[in-house]
Amino acid sequence: MASIVRSATLRALRNGGPSFSGIAIRRSSLSVRAFSAAMSPPSKAVVYEQQGPPDVVTRVIELPPVEVKENDVCVRMLAAPINPSDINRIEGVYPVKPETPAIGGYEGVGEVYSVGSAVKGLSPGDLVIPSPPSFGTWQTYIVKDQSVWYKINKDSPMEYVATVTINPLTALRMLEDFITLNSGDAIVQNGATSIVGQPGSDEAKEKLKKLGADEVFTESQLEVKNVKGLLANIPEPALGFNCVGGNAASLVLKFLRQGGTMVTYGGMSKKPITISTSSFIFKDLSLRGFWLQKWLREDRAKECRRMIDYLLDLAREGKLRYEMELVPFDNFRTALDKALGKQGSQPKQVIRF
């Protein structure tokens, strides 16, 4: 179910708040002044001072309090996921590299802790998310301008609120923006368990079927001449999603019907996509790409929030489901190792602050 979904621009860092930078740290440690009324609590945060392997370059440190200005909202974070895009950003394999030092994380959920004097419509205790998503959610307290925060219905399942923006929004856009799907149409995707290189166990298959998959195949099962013979009663897919590349992308292409579209949104195998000339000319396939970050950039804050509401309605009704593991912040290292695939196929890791 996971996806390498891409994350924020540096611009997001300008939204004020405890955007961790070398300069900010120095100034804070010099000044014990100014603990006036409007300061945040200190924040425990996952930071990295340079790009590199996430288990090497990240550390958990305490950041000093920052001022809560009149338009700011201070949020006590409740939960934030470790997404593949978070990992890629720390690794530095992103086209837009965050300025370091930086705080990890790009989405999450929190509770309003305090508000500046000019803030309207948000009060302590409100459930909020940064929307559009933005940098630095792996920490206990965030201070950002009120415009950054979007209030969420309190009866929403907390772990879904924490994770709704990056992956489910990507899935929704990819389902809606490329072809017109009709009732009964099939979709094929690779990377269905989101952890690279893990052979799909029978258990994983059962889990994916419970989540709504009609058929689940491992790559070794697909080493047959006629993959479509495996489809049984499912129509040939009109749409395919690729987050792996290499052979796994070729398999998606094989399943697609005449005139079908494959959308690439990740490349977990770090291998390119290879496609025959005849797939374009005679099978009339279209290959496209999707990047949530670009989509969000196009002045879509309102649209984004409307879709978040829609997706959380689905989650409340039990129609949007995916596996997650909530992990206490103290166990961040273990969660990171699991997210890095070191312990085999694991559910999405969600840090609980």
Place this chain on the structure above:
Amino acid sequence: MASIVRSATLRALRNGGPSFSGIAIRRSSLSVRAFSAAMSPPSKAVVYEQQGPPDVVTRVIELPPVEVKENDVCVRMLAAPINPSDINRIEGVYPVKPETPAIGGYEGVGEVYSVGSAVKGLSPGDLVIPSPPSFGTWQTYIVKDQSVWYKINKDSPMEYVATVTINPLTALRMLEDFITLNSGDAIVQNGATSIVGQPGSDEAKEKLKKLGADEVFTESQLEVKNVKGLLANIPEPALGFNCVGGNAASLVLKFLRQGGTMVTYGGMSKKPITISTSSFIFKDLSLRGFWLQKWLREDRAKECRRMIDYLLDLAREGKLRYEMELVPFDNFRTALDKALGKQGSQPKQVIRF
């Protein structure tokens, strides 16, 4: 300038006329009866009895006269090109394989020789082309239903009439059907000389520039890190055409601007296309395919004829130009060898009957 542009379905053979088949030959040779008024002259034709290397499997034979029925038109062919798609079809590397024995060729121009009693709007001496294009143009006389033939303005340059449907129509559709081009936009294409594996000589470069190219590069010139540095004052191309595959396709992708589209319409190198994940996600490229045969199938006879008129207007005005070599039918073997690339880079070979 050439392109592997794809050709007809077997259905086209059903349009009556001397569609060469085992059965037809047997019947004709048995019956010396019925040389009534409405018979065609015998036809000298390039036939192949099975798929294989074109220089091995084709031979020129004389086919017996066939009946010109009341709705038929008998056309004396004047000229027909050897297109890469004709070669692919004879080789059997086409998804739709013509039933053999078959007559080569898929477009051409002729003069009406005689008409059936019910034919309206066509008279002996009229210049005509099969439109939409159809099988069996490499012969001296063709008999097909009047609906197959489209009358062409007699002041059109004959060699352009013979070749206008397959390549120029493909070029026009690819320019119009994928993106909206604005004045000043650039286009990049590979296979610009149409013969595979021939290093582009200075002479070839000059020829392509005379035909309208702003810049012409050989593959070896493009073995640099920053191909875009070569563009000088040309804007980054929004649209690319690929008829080669392999490395030549990768080069087209490199030139394309953010959000650009590459259309594949041939695969002369017989190598697949390889593309990185980031080209889809971060560069937002789209990869599509074009097949004239599919486009024509979609009930487009009228549209096709309108575009032929438009293209021939351009040819008359000297705005549509490409290099051709007219070759007497007696020298078919030489023309075929040239079309097969055996003699290096050569202009499009057009048989003159």
